[in-house]
Amino acid sequence: MSECPHHRGHLIQERTRHKHRMDKALQDAQIKLSGVVSDLFGVSGRAMLDALVAGERHPRALAELAQGSLVRKKAALAEALTGQFEDHHARLLGVLLSIVDHLTAQINELDRLIVQTLEEVTTPHDGPAGTGTGPASDAVTAQALAERLDAVPGIGPATAQIILAEIGTDMRRFPSPEHLVSWAKLCPRTIQSGAKNSAGPVGQGNPWLKGALGEAANAAARTDTFLGARYRRIVKRRGHAKALVAVARSILVIAWHLINEPGASYEELGADWHQRHLNPARRTRDLVRQLQALGHQVNLEPATT
Structure with missing residues (x-):
């Protein structure tokens, strides 16, 4: 059962590497989108990436694709999307996006297979520490x-x-x-x-x-x-x-x-x-030691009820 999680981990690492390559390609074109968008592959970020690949170059038109909380950052988005994005950048970005989508589809399929396998695997509980006293039910x-x-x-x-x-x-x-x-x-x-x-x-x-x-x-x-x-x-x-x-x-x-x-x-x-279950005497001793380390002389007197 461990092969699927292992393979999924490798695919996630590979997808992360391709995402970093995409950000590097944008940085090469002086597009600083990742500095404004926390998730470059979220709804807003992906819409802007697709628009860049499709041929849109106007920063304000790209910023209008923002959704949710990014709507308030349209000015910053327009500034971040102002660069030297050329056709060869768009071709490279399109190839990387297709690879990321392919890896995402494979990861989703592995997630489905893992859940299916977990539902098929049953474990009889034989009581605490495997004593063999538990019922099969x-x-x-x-x-x-x-x-x-x-x-x-x-x-x-x-x-x-x-x-x-x-x-x-x-x-x-x-x-x-x-x-x-x-x-x-x-x-x-x-x-x-x-x-x-x-x-x-x-x-x-x-x-x-x-x-x-x-x-x-x-x-x-x-x-x-x-x-x-x-x-x-x-x-x-x-x-x-x-x-x-x-x-x-x-x-x-x-x-x-x-x-x-x-x-x-x-x-x-x-x-x-920890505070609720701490030994009061030990807690008192620790606090007295801390005060003495700060140069204070401590005299303890029991509090009156």
């Missing part, structure tokens, strides 16, 4: 598991499909979340030299799985959720890279539970979960 489709994963912050439909393609839908090969995390190489290594033990970097692992989890962690870090708060807590003392690895590990642990446990669903704990 608990079987669920891989598409249902993908929808469960889609509810996790940072995970979208495509990322959920990649996770299922790489780790499978049967968690009996991973008796616990720790086994899955270790297999994915998302836990620090212990390097032993004689009697000395030191922590080492994580291993290589599955590149497709780690890439998908990295993108999910990066997206979750920008959210006001439990995973976002976890990233912000760790990044202050460990740095961006290690914080992302920690969030990716948490996402993989959540995925293990959602796949392994029948009827499981994701429940958001909230961005303030």
